[in-house]
Amino acid sequence: MRVAILRFPGSNCEPDAYRAVAREGGTPYYLFHRDTDLQDADAVILPGGFSYGDYLRAGAIARFSPIMPAVERHAADGKPVLGICNGFQILCESGLLPGALERNAGLKYLSRPVDVRIERVDTPFTAHYRKGDVIRIPIGHGDGRFTAAPETLAELEQQGQVVLRYVERPKVDAPGNPNGALNDIAGIANRDGNVVGMMPHPERLADPLLGSEVGRRFFSSLVQWKRPALVSHA
Amino acid sequence: MSFRVHIRVMPRRGLLDPQGQAVERALGALQFAGASNVHVGKAIELDVAAQDEASARAAARAMCDKLLANPVTEDFEIAVEPK
């Protein structure tokens, strides 16, 4: 599985995604924002970081990078695209995913663990989890409050496009939803389920040496992903 | 000709504006009792070279549509003055 990992000026989690893919036996490689060809990628990851310093709005400038038209075509072909954190923000800005990621309700950057429930297991990134699994992985963001117009939100729920939701464990002394995201949304997919964006960072807990590797299955799912046979919608 | 363009990008009415709320609370705490309905957005200023005011304004609108404002969550206003 060839996995293109995009580097925008200011990306800083691309080595983390690279390692996570390589560990599961995939073939990661970097592409630069100025590239225009995905070089036969089977999947694309837009990593975390601060593309263009997050100046103006997170992801707003990166979405115009020369590489993005190729990503749009790849997505339109139904192939897997994952945006993590800043990558999620770029996907929303570019319209590949609906909604927007706004300043955290607490107005502060937040680096902490969150508990998220896997709501969908038929995406290329979550197939190795069981529906309802709750995993604890880190977030690190200042702009992670998922927002969408009421109609969009209703549609996301109806279509089952919510992939990850923040949950609160009993008797903890911190809110389960760290940023005020509507409907506790931590990650969503597009209609076809091939494009996924998420605020938490599974790639940061994917190495046995770190003491927890609960994030690994996002990458093992991807590396072993087989595209389902096309079902005609006609 | 060159125009100075002032753009105000504000959170869309009805959406949560935590920053506006925080400022409103802080103003209250500082005893600025008369302040209410506070919203915080972005101010962008730039020079635009254009034939006339109308085209400077049109250019600024295009910039907002494309880049400067997020159509999902923000509204914008443009003011143009000759330099």
Added chain:
Amino acid sequence: MSFRVHIRVMPRRGLLDPQGQAVERALGALQFAGASNVHVGKAIELDVAAQDEASARAAARAMCDKLLANPVTEDFEIAVEPK
């Protein structure tokens, strides 16, 4: 009476404005060739209850001095309109 107050808080001239620079470069890359001298600051809107326009303005200035603008790095402008 109540006034609608618009405040623009901008990075002080001469200080580095990385955000303005990034936006200027992005506009250039998007072929908005005519844009230059871009600066990005904060826009704040609020209602102020006051006797008259002058005291609304004075209140807004006090808010800027105390809270809304950083006296070391930012300058502000105030516009007041009756509601």
Added chain:
Amino acid sequence: MTIATPAAAAQPYPGDPALTPELVREHKLNDREYAEIVGMLKRPPTVTELGVFSALWSEHCSYKHTKPVLKTFPTSGPQVVQGPGENAGVLRLPDGWAVAFKIESHNHPSAVEPYQGAATGVGGILRDVFTMGARPVAVLNSLRFGPLDDPRNRYLFAGAVKGVGDYGNCVGVPTLGGEVTFAPGYSGNPLVNAMCVGILRETDLIRAKAHGVGNILMAVGARTGRDGIHGASFASEDLSEASEARRPQVQVGDPFTEKLLLEASLELITSGTIVAIQDMGAAGLTSSSAEMAARGGVGVELDTSKVPLREAGMTPYEILLSESQERMLVVVEPHRIPEVQAICAKWELGATPIGRVTDDGLFRVVHNGITVAAIPGQSLVEDVPLYYPEKAESPAAVARRSATPSAAPATDTAGALLRLLDDPTIASKRWVFEQYDSTVQANTVLGPGGDAGVLLVEGTNFGLAVTVDCPNRYVALDPYQGGMMTVAEAARNVACTGAVPLGITNCLNFGNPDRPEVFFQFAEAVRGMSDACRAFGTPVTGGNVSLYNESPIGAVDPTPTVGMVGLLADVTTRIPSAFQRPGDLVAILGTTTGHLGGSMYWWLIRDFLGGPPPPCDLAAERQLQRFLAAAAAERLLHSAHDCADGGLAVAAAEACIGEPYTSQPLGAGIHLEQPAGISPEGLLYGEDGARAVVSFAPDDVDRVRALARELGVPLAVAGSVTGPGTALRITVGSQTLAWETTELRRTYLEAIPRRMSA
């Protein structure tokens, strides 16, 4: 008297003001220094030269008051690859790896503009590390402010924390630790120290030494504006209203450009394209070029009219002294300029030739063809007049150390624990470190909140433990003991994770050295630190001095902050600080004498800040460090937490409290023997050093005891960990004190957020 011929000619730049005694004084150069300058040049300096001397001969750049004392630090050891004198120190790690690390202050800029001051402090220390060829893998920060009931202090605290966070987060380097202390002495003069740790292959190490006559100097990165002109001399004066008025243009940080500069610099270094690289930090282009030339024993010629500017009409004086951030000076062989430019262009950065290496030993500056400065380069950097200030301990300090509290002993021994946990200096710093990305780079094994941060060195299975510490109260009461204790506490924190302490960097924050009591503190603290470093085998690899930390209300507490790194041969053996499992046994390591002098307990509960601080027993500390490393290697311990502020009771409470994200804190039942002559307060809240609270499986008790005996560490098995939501019970003699751990946790977690939302 004969008129000597000038060493080299230089002319005023058109528009320069006349050289007057007032102008000389405004440049913070005294008569003696001015005479030395004239003697060195054999003519009066130009105004540009005056600016250059002012910057390089500031305390900040020249260490003119402190050099002789700093020379007494132990700096060698088998692990030292690079000691003091470079941008950062470097220690050897296994398998060809090395660690570069350094700490630096940004106190004065942060007092004026906390957000930008702290942000640019982080930016500067990152550059110090990546200019060595190391990739930054961790930052730490040490912060000190006046009490949080003052809104100005809250503003400074909030701004500095946001500045540290925004910068490091954007560059993508995890913040793995730090400390925050609040005390009245820091009102008006906060301390903001930032540390960076980087990893490199030892063979990729590059030193900031210009060589090769004819090689080209290039400016890489951001354009030069009028930011922070005279920042170095500004850092070398008391904070007064006058300095408030003449404060330089604030330096604004741009972490986005820093990230590009980081990638470009590492690519320039590892590709072998460049000869040397140094960041333009304090005193900008002047110090970077003059210091690189002096280290290489060559001259330099700069053409300031070639420097890319952000603002039109800057004079050579302004260009030389600008402290615009995110700039590098690079030395390149002429034929490689295109390669350098290509690498920089890839990272969207400019790279502009602005000068060359010469053979005449001069620091020469030309602007539009006019030579505006020509100074013997070696002398400029090395012949700064040294000062040997007087030192004498103030009688008030002696009296404070020998005093005891006059208020009656407290009656509510149990309630004291809640008071201590609610004090912002002891309370959880989660409000702070959750604003810092602590997991980016995917190597974080132990994040902030414990004793030291631990990270995996990528591509290996070993880890580094990192910490910054300074028990400033102790240093104020007894600078020698306090100096030792600073190193001991850092080492203890590192050791509690199971790591072996390797070496230190330090940031010496003191008041005005011309006052004998301040210089006494300085010299004694350094002596104490040196003794501890020698005893632990942890050499000093570099550091930074920040003097003149005084505000209208007086000097700050002497604060010699220590940054330490330690090695965990197998990162999976790391020990967390909080209890992990109900049923585990709890033991106390070390000797408890009930020493309350200098304690937080006396200060908060008995309203008395004084007495002798706990004496530092270096041998006992060393034995404790050895025990913890050995026990970790055998995977014997489930938790280890040192006793520091607030003593045993606070350490035990913190071990119960753990993280807010676990469902309910654990409890513990602990029994303390009460030897004759020791009060319950002393047992619970005394701050004797060389102690830790550990937990382990009951099955391992014999092995733990044997190891402690073998290594000479006193160990008392004192109780056990109890289940979630149970109380912390401590029996002292016949008296049992009990606390609801949910209440302890709430108090500890809420102390800072509650004050910050006031």
